[in-house]
Amino acid sequence: MENTTINIVNTIGDVYGVEAEDGQKVFELIIKAFTDKKKVILSFQNIEMLTTAFLNTAIGQLYKDYQEEYIKVNLKVSDVSESGKVALKRVVDTAKLYYKDPEALKRSIDEISED
Amino acid sequence: MNKLVSINNTFESFQSLIHLYENNKGELFGEIHLEIRQFFAANMSAALGAVLDKFVSNLNNIHFDYINPKIELILLKNDFLTYFGKQRAADTNNTTIKFQKLKPIDGKYFKNYVIEELIEGHNTDLPQMSKGAKEKIIEAIYEIFVNAQIHSETKFIYTCGQFFPNKNKIEFTIVDTGIGFREKINNRFGSQLKSTQAIKWAVEEKRTTKEGISGGLGLAILKEFVGVNKGKMQIVSNDGFYQFDGEGESIKTFEGEFPGTIVNLQFRTDDINNYSLKSEININDIF
Numbered sequence: 001m002e003n004t005t006i007n008i009v010n011t012i013g014d015v016y017g018v019e020a021e022d023g024q025k026v027f028e029l030i031i032k033a034f035t036d037k038k039k040v041i042l043s044f045q046n047i048e049m050l051t052t053a054f055l056n057t058a059i060g061q062l063y064k065d066y067q068e069e070y071i072k073v074n075l076k077v078s079d080v081s082e083s084g085k086v087a088l089k090r091v092v093d094t095a096k097l098y099y100k101d102p103e104a105l106k107r108s109i110d111e112i113s114e115d
Numbered sequence: 116m117n118k119l120v121s122i123n124n125t126f127e128s129f130q131s132l133i134h135l136y137e138n139n140k141g142e143l144f145g146e147i148h149l150e151i152r153q154f155f156a157a158n159m160s161a162a163l164g165a166v167l168d169k170f171v172s173n174l175n176n177i178h179f180d181y182i183n184p185k186i187e188l189i190l191l192k193n194d195f196l197t198y199f200g201k202q203r204a205a206d207t208n209n210t211t212i213k214f215q216k217l218k219p220i221d222g223k224y225f226k227n228y229v230i231e232e233l234i235e236g237h238n239t240d241l242p243q244m245s246k247g248a249k250e251k252i253i254e255a256i257y258e259i260f261v262n263a264q265i266h267s268e269t270k271f272i273y274t275c276g277q278f279f280p281n282k283n284k285i286e287f288t289i290v291d292t293g294i295g296f297r298e299k300i301n302n303r304f305g306s307q308l309k310s311t312q313a314i315k316w317a318v319e320e321k322r323t324t325k326e327g328i329s330g331g332l333g334l335a336i337l338k339e340f341v342g343v344n345k346g347k348m349q350i351v352s353n354d355g356f357y358q359f360d361g362e363g364e365s366i367k368t369f370e371g372e373f374p375g376t377i378v379n380l381q382f383r384t385d386d387i388n389n390y391s392l393k394s395e396i397n398i399n400d401i402f
Contacts, residue, residue, distance in 0.1 A: 014223075014226075016226055016257075018222070019222045019261060021222075049250075049253065049254065050254075051257050052330070052336065053258065053265060054261075056325075056329055057328060060329045060330070061327070063329070064328075068402070075402055076399070077401065078398075082394050083250065083254075083390070085394050085396045086394050086396060089396050089401050090336075091329075094320075094329050094331070094332060095329040097321065098323075105321075105323070106304060108316065108322060109306045109308070112308065112312050113307070
């Protein structure tokens with residue numbers, strides 16, 4: 001399978017990966033590549049700021065339609081800062097749990113209602 | 116006559132602003148008179164601005180009948196009063212972080228604002244601060260701004276802040292006049308949470324109202340950082356009040372309701388923690 005590189009700065013036209021809407025642009029490109037059976041290298045080169053809101057839409061929502069194993073094999077990241085790695089890991093772990101147990105949120109609402 | 120006396124970052128001060136709102140929210144094409152006395156924390160301009168904007172949207176005229184001269188100078192320096200027909204004053208001490216009213220789609224303006232007001236504008240005031248801590252503060256502010264953008268359904272977002280070089284503190288406030296935590300969460304889950312329960316739910320990790328997308332990390336990460344930084348975070352949403360600081364969490368209910376959400380952040384600028392320590396995360400083991 002061929003590799004394709006997605007450059008985040010170029011995709012969103014900004015060195016700040018902060019807005020959810022910009023994350024969506026990155027997400028759509030990854031999906032395009034996956035649909036075309038390409039492996040993706042997602043480059044964070046020159047990114048200066050990241051929010052979890054951006055990473056949730058860019059990467060977190062991949063777990064909705066793709067299996068963990070598929071993502072592991074077909075998506076690699078490069079040039080991620082140390083703080084970016086920490087944020088990305090949390091976003092990914094949260095996404096895996098969210099799609100595995102969609103009822104968890106509803107249960108947490110029920111729990112707090114009983115407080 | 117409406118009086119705001121000694122407005123600081125306290126439950127009581129937020130209550131005063133809520134009273135101001137509740138007492139005048141029914142007014143239409145009216146004249147609303149206001150006095151500001153003794154003290155007014157500059158960052159609270161964001162909350163006051165949001166309340167006054169609600170009155171202006173009912174075509175009321177706002178009259179500042181009296182503002183303590185010291186307060187007036189600060190509110191001229193931070194641009195707040197320029198939104199109400201006054202001439203701005205130069206900030207020679209460079210300790211204000213300007214009052215700003217933005218549309219939720221104005222992310223790019225917010226970025227310039229953050230760079231000008233927090234990064235480049237105050238390079239010389241924050242010598243003791245580690246680069247990592249400064250980045251964490253800016254990240255935290257961004258997470259809150261993006262939350263207001265995504266969740267609040269507001270027409271405008273109001274921000275303001277203040278540096279306190281002698282106290283090693285920075286205060287920053289982000290306000291929206293959107294639907295609030297309670298309605299957002301109850302709409303999503305068909306629940307009947309009170310404002311206080313809604314806020315308490317939302318500050319925990321992995322709690323999100325987004326459908327089909329995971330999330331709920333922004334407030335949780337902010338809370339962790341506030342803990343390490345020994346800062347403070349306050350959330351006012353409708354009649355709910357939440358505070359987290361070194362003494363833990365406290366939750367209270369207001370009399371009346373704020374027409375939206377205030378997130379008030381206080382960070383210590385003498386934080387020398389190294390936040391850019393190498394993480395133990397292997398880049399090949401993220402997914």
